[in-house]
């Protein structure tokens with residue numbers, strides 16, 4: 723599968739008040755803006771046409787656009803994010819998705835689901851039960867996916883914020899895993915690369931059309947991904963890391 727498009731949202735100044743458990747210090751907004759612009763350039767250099775949505779000051783975490791929608795082929799699904807302060811982010815993602823998809827499906831209350839808890843390996847989709855995604859949200863996703871012939875596997879989680887905080891599929895059976903997912907039986911059949919604890923943030927690296935976007939500052943993971951045969955593109959996302967945000971959450975790719 724090749725990606726041709728991405729949707730991102732420019733960070734708003736309120737970004738500095740986004741949800742965080744990282745304890746990495748205050749967010750430098752100007753730096754975040756620059757890092758976001760560089761991230762967009764990296765996507766474009768990999769051949770994607772990028773739609774950049776306007777900043778939304780009312781929603782500090784709205785730049786983490788991956789959490790509010792899911793895309794599987796011609797199917798667009800608007801989620802119901804589990805954090806109250808993020809719930810309204812779904813309103814303005816709808817028109818952006820309707821530019822590309824003729825109709826949308828929804829995750830509805832009492833179901834909650836963050837896109838960061840959903841990982842696809844192509845023929846199979848995994849959803850993590852986290853503090854943001856509940857069983858009803860996962861079940862609703864399962865119903866939507868069944869209609870398009872995709873299998874959903876539900877993964878119990880213990881520590882991570884989102885499923886993709888700790889596990890990310892590249893392609894050709896290659897999987898990055900860290901923390902609670904290193905020994906998870908559900909992914910025993912994959913060619914797993916363990917991301918060491920000190921570099922756990924880099925487990926959220928993103929495969930795009932044969933290359934892998936990797937966050938700056940994680941040399942062991944960078945070279946492990948290169949050894950798998952991928953061209954690595956390094957992007958600095960330090961300001962988003964301060965808000966528990968990884969590379970995948972900054973875009974919807976399709």
Ligand code: CIR
Pocket residue numbers: 740741742783786788789805808837838839884886887965966967968970971
């Ligand atoms: C949040 O807590 O919702 C944001 N500060 C970070 C969201 C990161 N999203 C993701 O990993 N998919």
